Amino acid sequence: MGEASNAAGESIRLDDVHLEVASAAGRVNILRGIDLTVGTGERIAVVGPSGSGKSTMMMVIGGLEAPTSGAVTVAGHDLARMGEDALARFRRAHVGIVFQNFHLVPTMTALENVAVPLELARRGDAFEAAAAALESVGLGHRLSHYPAQLSGGEQQRCALARAFAPEPTIVLADEPTGNLDVETGEQIIALMFDLARRRGTTFVLITHDRSLARRCDRIVRLVDGRIIDADAPAETAADRAAAE
């Protein structure tokens, strides 16, 4: 696990990243030379049509998928040089992930779900910190509930608490409101942006929702595995403040 040089203020850096997968019909190029830099504390939205490579790019950033070629440096780590277990430890220390389908562990309570990454990090106060995280997302009264006993919005709030509890430097969110109604989705987004802002977290958001994308500092547009626009202007600060 090589500790690459960490350019000042850079949280994520992708250099000419390609990713091909084999299929019955031959090789498919999913990412075709991605160059992307995300500053520390920066919030970017990734948009693009389905199949454009958004989720794959996020997986590459999270160390869940290895690129075929190119360099990936995240939180100062050169991911290409890290093994499967080293990548797991890297995620544990630096990355929080929020899914469209929440992906809570059904056999664990809300408190236990949020405690998982803290336990993995061997935090002695895992359950206290988890309880505090749930309290901060308004689920202080649902600690001992199982996922099946929570509403969709509550499940996603629980997932947010789990992603933010270890205080990661980077949070990756894949369509986090895709499974929620508009009102609940609004609440979740507000909460997520608030958490990211308060903790100075670098935030990568995949979304199809343009209005949601505009709340970020920058919009990255992907088409057919290529970034066609990495610096699309987001809203003005005033608009953003109003939105938040």
Place this chain on the structure above:
Amino acid sequence: MSATVLAWARRELRTGLKGFGIFLACLVIGVGAIATVTSLKSGIDASLRDDGRAILGGDLEARLALRPASEAEIASMARLGTVSAIARARGMVEAANDRIGRVEVQAVDDTYPLYGELRLETGLALDDAIAEVDGRHGAVVAPSLLDQLDIAIGDTIALGEETLQVRDVIAFEPDAASQGLLAGARVIVSHAAFEETGLIQPGSLIYWHYRLRLSDGDASAAMTALNQANPEAGWRLRDYTEAAPQVQRVIDRLGVFMVLVGLTALLVGGLGVGNAVRAFIEGRLATIATLKCLGATGATIFALYLVQIGVLALLGVVAGLALGAILMIAGSGLLSGVLPLEISVGIYPGALTLAAVFGALTALAFSLWPLSLARQLKASTLFRAAVMPPGGRPRAADLVAIGAIAALLAGLAIATADRPDFAAWFVAGAIGAFVVFRLIAEGLIRLIKRLPRPRRPDLRLALSSLSRPGTPTPMILLSLGIGLTVLVAIALIEGNMSRQVDQVRPADAPDVFLIDIQRDQEQRLREIVAETPGVEDLVMVPSLRGQITAFNGIPARQAIVAPEEDWVISGDRGVTYEAQPALDRYTIIAGEWWPADYDGPPLISIYEDIARAFGAEIGDRLTVNILGRDIEAEIASIRDIEWQNGTVNFTMVFSPNPLAAAPHTSMATVRTTTQGDALFERAIYDAFPNVTTIRVRDILASVEELLGQLSAAIRVVAAVTLVAGTLVLGGAMAAGHKRRTYDAVIFKVLGAARWDVVRAFLVEYGLLGLLAAAIAAVIGTAAAWGVITFVMEADWYWLAWPIASTLAIALLITLTLGMVGTWRALGTKAAPLLRNE
């Protein structure tokens, strides 16, 4: 990390054992089968060991055929300890109501039994019961004789020339297991009464047993001393460690078979365990991927599920051991009715430990593959619409671990078996079957991928399901195939055992044997046969007993070159002499018969097994002890004998001159009709009370009863394997259920009618079932052939019906299970599933 893993495992297990029913059931059946078999074997061994002296009737026994021991021989025995003499003979008895019955007479002295206790139903002492009272000797008899003759205690029976009073019924005979199959009901009398019967005639087939309670207890030293003092005694000496060789042989053979069955149950159970773990892991894929996204390493995931599987395996093993202990008690009760000994019921820690180790290793070996694949599950699958079951192979280190555990399991099975060669064949066969089914599954998948896609959507769905990425085809084919193989093998073994009964008696076999015919009775016997309607084909030959003592002057035991044939020297064998073969029943394979008027030095014709035992050739010399005299004869011919045809035959036939002058009796066979049977028996009894008639039908009934009990045991085994096989199948189906539900929902949404979906699944499982059945028929037949030929040492018959019916039933079960699963899948509401996906 370990504390975290344990805490997570506890959290997951907290939700209960749902979905682990098949896992636990398979393990309980496998461990239970091994625990029962090994415990029963331990119990029987313990009985034979602990009660060996009671079963033999002494520390050691010298058995003589046809003659009692000489005074010098008795004196040499008496110098070593207390001697108890008993005589055993077959005879006929007649009740006052004119009914007659066959008996096995045992004459005993007042020291009988030296060990153990003979119990009588009314509690009388044996000495009192058989004593002479008011000029009449007493007898105690087996309960069956009272029914057979319709008499009661206090009535009289005539045995030879003596009338005996039945004074009591035998409740338990300690030395019953030392004798083989009885041809009649046991009657115990005193020596004085036995002498009065007139059954003791020169050459009568009477066995004299001399049992010793040794002063210093060293049986092997005593045997050496006895042989040195009486080199020409021609007796068979054995000590308490080999008290019941015939029972031991049956137990050993049955034990080998039962252990193979136990291992089969464990193997099939192991498959079920593997399927259950796979299904469990499939249900946890999202959780595993989530934990990986949260930073859990592959090792953490592996440990988390290994701990859970371990806890459940422990539960299954403990339950299996408890089941084994209970079945051991039940089984020993059942077997005590079949075997002539009381099985020591108890907990045998060695047997249970072995079963536990087998169970734990099996659970581990079959769980590691799916656990290893879980470790490799890519966290990125969470970002895809459906989390696919992990495919491919475990990583190299895990494959090595699986191989090492499998090797340990195989090694343990072979090392702990009474017959390591059979266990090794079993292991090789199991591995071979696994490889064959796996290769054929892979071949099938490749073939289907190359086939053009059919136009019909149901066929297309069926074929694509069989060959899609992550298809359960190999797993289902393996589970189904191994299950069917076991069922085919069991059905064929059962069918063969039943067939043995039919083959026991060929059409031209004699119906009645007569033994102990005195020479002055031979002419009258011929007349009776001629006079009695329905009786024909009399064959009469001299009958003696002899024991091989030397070959070319070398003591027999040292001269043996083929140890597997050493039974030829283990005791006395039937011997006769003949100038010319009475019938064309001898098949000479080497040498030639002596001339009809041959009067030179002794010649002998021997059975080919004897020749093989010593590596004998024509012209070699064989020494046989007959009536205490060693007779050395030159081997003139070697014969093959078809024992199955039921005619009288002898392993050794002498030329007439050395034996014609020796005191001996003859034996004869006749063929009778049912009516002639009763008339003949009566006529013989009236003319010769000393001659015993033995009806082949009665012997066959005993053999049939024994084989019937064996068949019952095999049917129980078949039931166990059927349950295990069905569980495995159920597990395989459960493992694919999630996929089937998803497919069914999608097809329903697309407008497919229920029947369209059902048809697709029927084609899929029908194809798998037919393929598995065809392979199982071949492998199962080979396995059954091996068991029948080498374990049971019986003749093999290829039977089409058991194969066809077993496969048909098994296919029906498969399709029914598939249908039930599919119907359940079709009942799933589409909305929740689609929303979650």
